[in-house]
Amino acid sequence: MATTLTLKELSKKEDRFTHGHRMCSGCGAPIVVKIALMATDYPVVISNATGCLEVSSCISEFTAWNVPWIHTAFENAAATLSGVETMYRSLKKQGKFDREVKFIAFGGDGGTYDIGFQSLSGAMERGHDMIYICYDNGAYMNTGIQRSSATPLGADTTTCPAGSVIPGKLRSRKNLTKIMAAHNIPYVAQASPSHWQDLAKKIQKAHEIKGPKFINVIAPCNRGWRSKTNDAIMLSRLAVNTCYWPLYEIENGTTKITVTPKQKLPIVDFLKPQGRFKHLFSPENEGLLTQVQDEIDREWEKLLKEAKTD
Amino acid sequence: MAKVVAVTGNEACANALRQVNPDVCGIYPITPQTDMMQRFASYIADGKVDTESILVESEHSSMSACIGAAAAGGRVVTATSSQGLALMWEMLHIASGDRLPIIMPVVNRALSAPLNIHGDHSDAMGARDTGWIQLWSENGQEAYDNTIQAFRIGEHMDIRLPVMVCLDGFIISHSIERMEYLEDQEVKDFVGPFKNFLPLLDLDKPKSYGPLILTDLYHEYKRAQHEVMTKVKDVVLDVAKDFEKLSGRKYGIFETYRLEDADIAIVILNSAAGTTKDVIDEFRNKGIEAGLLKPRLFRPFPFEEVAEALKHVKAVCVMDRADSFGGYGPLFMEVASALYPLERKPLLLNKVYGLGGRDYLPSHAAQVLTELHEISRSGKVNVLKEYIGVRE
Numbered sequence: 001m002a003t004t005l006t007l008k009e010l011s012k013k014e015d016r017f018t019h020g021h022r023m024c025s026g027c028g029a030p031i032v033v034k035i036a037l038m039a040t041d042y043p044v045v046i047s048n049a050t051g052c053l054e055v056s057s058c059i060s061e062f063t064a065w066n067v068p069w070i071h072t073a074f075e076n077a078a079a080t081l082s083g084v085e086t087m088y089r090s091l092k093k094q095g096k097f098d099r100e101v102k103f104i105a106f107g108g109d110g111g112t113y114d115i116g117f118q119s120l121s122g123a124m125e126r127g128h129d130m131i132y133i134c135y136d137n138g139a140y141m142n143t144g145i146q147r148s149s150a151t152p153l154g155a156d157t158t159t160c161p162a163g164s165v166i167p168g169k170l171r172s173r174k175n176l177t178k179i180m181a182a183h184n185i186p187y188v189a190q191a192s193p194s195h196w197q198d199l200a201k202k203i204q205k206a207h208e209i210k211g212p213k214f215i216n217v218i219a220p221c222n223r224g225w226r227s228k229t230n231d232a233i234m235l236s237r238l239a240v241n242t243c244y245w246p247l248y249e250i251e252n253g254t255t256k257i258t259v260t261p262k263q264k265l266p267i268v269d270f271l272k273p274q275g276r277f278k279h280l281f282s283p284e285n286e287g288l289l290t291q292v293q294d295e296i297d298r299e300w301e302k303l304l305k306e307a308k309t310d
Numbered sequence: 311m312a313k314v315v316a317v318t319g320n321e322a323c324a325n326a327l328r329q330v331n332p333d334v335c336g337i338y339p340i341t342p343q344t345d346m347m348q349r350f351a352s353y354i355a356d357g358k359v360d361t362e363s364i365l366v367e368s369e370h371s372s373m374s375a376c377i378g379a380a381a382a383g384g385r386v387v388t389a390t391s392s393q394g395l396a397l398m399w400e401m402l403h404i405a406s407g408d409r410l411p412i413i414m415p416v417v418n419r420a421l422s423a424p425l426n427i428h429g430d431h432s433d434a435m436g437a438r439d440t441g442w443i444q445l446w447s448e449n450g451q452e453a454y455d456n457t458i459q460a461f462r463i464g465e466h467m468d469i470r471l472p473v474m475v476c477l478d479g480f481i482i483s484h485s486i487e488r489m490e491y492l493e494d495q496e497v498k499d500f501v502g503p504f505k506n507f508l509p510l511l512d513l514d515k516p517k518s519y520g521p522l523i524l525t526d527l528y529h530e531y532k533r534a535q536h537e538v539m540t541k542v543k544d545v546v547l548d549v550a551k552d553f554e555k556l557s558g559r560k561y562g563i564f565e566t567y568r569l570e571d572a573d574i575a576i577v578i579l580n581s582a583a584g585t586t587k588d589v590i591d592e593f594r595n596k597g598i599e600a601g602l603l604k605p606r607l608f609r610p611f612p613f614e615e616v617a618e619a620l621k622h623v624k625a626v627c628v629m630d631r632a633d634s635f636g637g638y639g640p641l642f643m644e645v646a647s648a649l650y651p652l653e654r655k656p657l658l659l660n661k662v663y664g665l666g667g668r669d670y671l672p673s674h675a676a677q678v679l680t681e682l683h684e685i686s687r688s689g690k691v692n693v694l695k696e697y698i699g700v701r702e
Contacts, residue, residue: 045382069516079375090334
């Protein structure tokens with residue numbers, strides 16, 4: 001039976017991602033991992049792309065993982081896990097293994113949107129029974145805040161710095177959640193650590209659906225976002241309430257918005273507390289700021305329509 | 311009871327894999343390997359094996375999936391060629407670093423650019439430093455026999471390393487030869503059931519595969535890989551002994567042909583060795599004491615044994631079907647290293663032949679043997695490294 005999603009019940013569960021990892025104070029990623037594993041009521045095998053989470057959670061001879069865990073390289077968490085899952089199916093078919101196991105891959109946005117995109121797309125298309133969870137902090141944070149295809153328009157990173165001529169990133173984010181939905185897999189969702197019950201519910205639901213599942217979770221990085229150490233939950237909530245990061249799911253092609261902001265806040269509320277957007281508030285970048293708001297409005301309207309039509 | 315068949319190298323390897331019946335295989339097409347794994351796919355489709363295939367979207371994902379599958383705990387195979395092996399390069403190191411006995415026939419083919427689909431050894435030579443064991447095969451029979459033996463070698467509890475079985479693209483992969491198959495049950499018994507070592511699917515004792523290791527232990531980890539390589543040779547010979555009992559076919563770490571009393575010798579890998587042996591016979595008939603050494607185990611390279619086998623020879627030509635541009639051919643470099651400790655060394659030269667499927671003709675072997683014969687008399691090497699069979 002699935003764990004009831006109350007803090008009281010969750011606190012009784014064993015720690016599968018334990019204390020002692022070396023993620024930065026205030027990082028969003030370990031919160032995502034903890035919630036995902038708390039919402040997993042099965043034995044589980046984890047595949048982890050190279051990145052912050054991986055280098056900080058398993059440094060020889062210590063591991064924070066209390067479940068089987070494998071890291072091989074940067075671009076192939078999905079392919080690696082597809083191998084583990086295939087061996088599991090083979091052994092089960094041959095009567096050499098009889099337990100039920102779930103499979104989760106974790107990758108950052110670099111390892112998912114960019115270098116791991118092909119591997120992810122291939123594994124999803126092949127139909128492996130797994131959940132791929134992207135913790136999206138909007139840049140290559142592990143190597144020191146370099147631009148990825150998840151970096152938002154206008155953001156200042158070390159490879160698209162806000163300079164005197166170019167005001168940060170000039171391209172918009174790739175909408176990976178929708179791209180994964182276009183794979184026609186049974187379940188795709190977007191979630192946020194601020195709405196932990198919504199995230200946990202999506203994980204529980206995904207585990208009960210056979211086949212490939214993709215969940216994209218925003219994961220604030222105070223180092224890269226140039227925000228306060230204790231702002232991760234506040235910022236991820238603002239991401240939801242400004243509709244920068246809408247919470248929705250697409251189940252068998254049907255779109256459902258799972259959390260609708262009571263009041264849609266202006267995007268500046270999300271951008272203001274983050275140093276990476278500081279330059280957008282200079283008078284000469286007013287146009288860029290308007291462009292950011294316009295894009296968010298347009299995407300949100302599109303999503304509302306899709307949810308209504310479906 | 312052996313069964314005599316007329317099959318291609320690809321077909322023979324696919325049949326060996328069928329007889330072994332691995333748990334998981336990665337499949338991705340690339341010329342000239344394609345035909346091997348598509349044959350294997352039809353064994354799966356017809357229920358002749360228990361194998362689950364992963365029909366990956368690239369060779370990088372193929373090797374990644376094979377690593378995941380092997381870590382999970384079971385017998386894993388794939389096969390590739392050329393660009394596919396090059397694309398796997400990153401993951402080849404991880405397969406060996408994680409000590410996962412994945413078995414992979416490599417149908418040797420040239421590397422781009424320019425694009426060329428024909429046979430040479432550039433692909434496998436480019437992977438010689440990846441920590442994989444490499445077995446090389448002269449013909450379809452050897453490719454079949456090596457594939458079967460590879461499982462026993464790689465899965466040996468003292469070894470646990472991945473193994474490449476190399477065979478020449480088209481020349482062997484697509485040519486029909488007479489060869490002998492073992493019975494299915496014989497292969498099954500010879501290979502034995504897969505023995506697990508620290509499987510990821512041992513849920514009660516969770517393991518972390520692939521940690522970050524910094525300056526404190528990485529060096530020691532790599533030395534352990536070096537040390538295990540030193541044990542491979544004995545295991546290869548033990549497995550070969552058992553295989554000989556089963557098949558009547560004798561294998562060593564290399565093959566010698568009329569080398570014992572030779573004045574001049576050619577060192578050459580794979581299919582070109584067959585052509586060379588014929589020409590050696592012709593030279594012997596003319597009274598010239600020629601011989602051949604054909605490495606089978608290239609990684610780890612048996613330096614001392616090669617030196618011992620060649621030490622009495624006056625002049626040796628190492629022939630490479632690959633080049634290390636700006637250096638010598640890769641096989642030459644190993645043989646030169648092997649001979650260096652000898653007090654009295656043979657004169658040594660390096661010829662690069664047959665790149666991108668350029669034919670290696672008996673006349674090429676004759677040209678090299680004639681030159682070696684002259685060198686053995688004059689004691690003088692004119693050109694140390696040279697391409698032969700070039701259209702000027």
